[in-house]
Amino acid sequence: MSNASYVKTNSERVWQRHMDLSEIGKTAAGGVHRPALTDEDIAAHVKIAEWATARSFAVELDAMGNMFVCRAGSNPSATPVASGSHTDSQPYAGRFDGPLGVLTAFEALEALEDAGVPTKRPIEVPIWNNEEGARFMPGLSGSGAFTGVMDLDQMLDCVDDNGITMRSCVEKLHAALPDAKHRPLxxxxxxxxxxxxEQSTILEDAGEVIGVVTDIQGNRRFEVKVTGENAHSGTTPRSRRKDAFVAATDIAVALREVFWDEDDIARFTIGKFEVLPGAKSIVPGEVNFFIDFRHPSKQVLKELGDQVEVVANQHAGPCTVSVSQVSRADPLKFSDTVTDLIAASANRHGFASRRMISCAGHDARHFVSICPTAMVFIPCWKGISHNEQESAEPEHVAAAAQVIADVLVDMADWD
Incomplete structure (x- = not known):
């Protein structure tokens, strides 16, 4: 256990930081629209950099567009400890997904500074670029490039729907922060x-405040292309049709049955469905849809995921079908050392807590093979996220800030 001094975080300040940041990209419905490296996301980076500079924290940028707020340690040559997340959002989404991780960690730095408490190791608050993947695919690419999981040049060459490269947007971010120090990736x-x-309802339903995240479930994503034949909708009899839409919906229904489990552990989603040519009087000749499958068991992830192509071919009818796996991420386990620190902090402050898995992907997953890593969850209203109604209670935000501060103090005192 660390001998370092714990500090009291400022609940009003960390909440106000959230409210101030949510003004950038604010929507009429009270959410935020701040996709990665848009003017709004860059403005959010600039705002946090201003706060950091006002507290004499260093601000640094790397080639991937990741930004770092840094508080020095008493041993400047020691490897830093870190806590952070992202500021980019899904389109017309919520105020807390991402900023919670950035601003609770920033509050920890401010509380340490207020108390004049030194730490042996430097502490950094990274703001990972393009976590959401809403504008540039794939997501988690800022932390992915930082950890070497993804290739820097490939990520920078990604383009959005308007043909704009991430590289050009990262250059714009650097230009907006001319005083930030450039650092190696x-x-x-x-x-x-x-x-x-949390982005779910487990904590809220249980009346608990802190989720001690022990694992992240795995996921596999597939693109399915069903090819039929365009035909006249009025003159083509059923026996002569190669209706890609009918085949695709048959496949989708069959897959839903395969992935159904009584324990409600598997997560199977078809979130994008494209019918071509999309004309009112043409039998569709092509359908493309995308499958997102998640499960905490590596074995089940493989066994059920491998059924996608089998089931698709069984239900294609007169059409042909191709299935390609777009991405795969195996389930992973977080560090017992860090989760124990989180649990100890929650217990010390009387925050009701539980150990749980994360059903969504987060930047933290990329650090598991690099260093001891874990996550802290708090409830969100009705589990709603990626939605303008996303909300969290001020006292829960304050609890997260306090736990993060405690854990950072512990980790920053490691030999």
Whole structure:
């Protein structure tokens, strides 16, 4: 256990930071629209950099567009510990997904500074670029490039729907922060912890405040292309049709049955469905749809995921079908050392807590093979996220800030 001094975080300040940041990209419905590296997302980075500079924290940028707020340690050569998340959002989404992890960690730095408490190791608050993947695919690419999981140049060459490259947007971010120090990509961390809203209802339903995240479930994503034949909708009899829409819906229904489980553990989603040519009087000749499948068991992830192509071919009818796996991420386990620190902090402050898995992907997953890593969850209203109604209670945000501060103090005192 660390001998370092714990500090009291400022609940009003961390909440106000959230409210101030949510003004950038604010929507009429009270959410935020701040996709990665838009003017709004860059403005959010600039605002946080201003707060950091006012507290004499260093601000740094790397080639991937990741930004770092840094508080020095008493041993400047020691490997830093870190806690952070992202500021980019899904389109017309919520105020807490991402900023919670950034601003609770920033509050920890401010509380340490207020108390004049030194730490042996430097502490950094990274703001990972393009976590959501809403504008540039794939998501998690800022932390992915930082950890070497993804290739820097490939990520920078990604284009959005308007043909704009991430590279040009990262250059724009650097131009907006001319005083930020440029740093090499991928400097090591001694440990990493990330706070996040749960994005589900387990904590809320149980009346608990802190989720001690022990694992992240795995996921497999597939693109399915069903090819039929365009035909006249009025003159083509059923026996002569190769209706890609009918085949695609048959496949989708059959897959839903395969992935159904009584325990409600598997997560199977068809979130994008494209019918071509999309004309009112043409039998569709092509359908493309995308499958997102998640499960905490690596074995089940493989066994059920491998059924996608089998089932698709069985229900294609007169059409042909091709299935390609777009991405795969195996389930992973977080560090017992860090989760124990989180649980100890929650217990010390009387925050009701539980150990749980994360059903969504987060930047923290990329650090598991790099350093001791874990996550902290707090409830969000009705589990709603990626939605303008996304909300969290001020006292829960304050609890997350306090736990993150405690854990950072512990980790920053490691030998």
């Amino acid at each position: 991928g400097q090591p961390y001694a440990s990493f912890v990330e706070a996040h809203i």
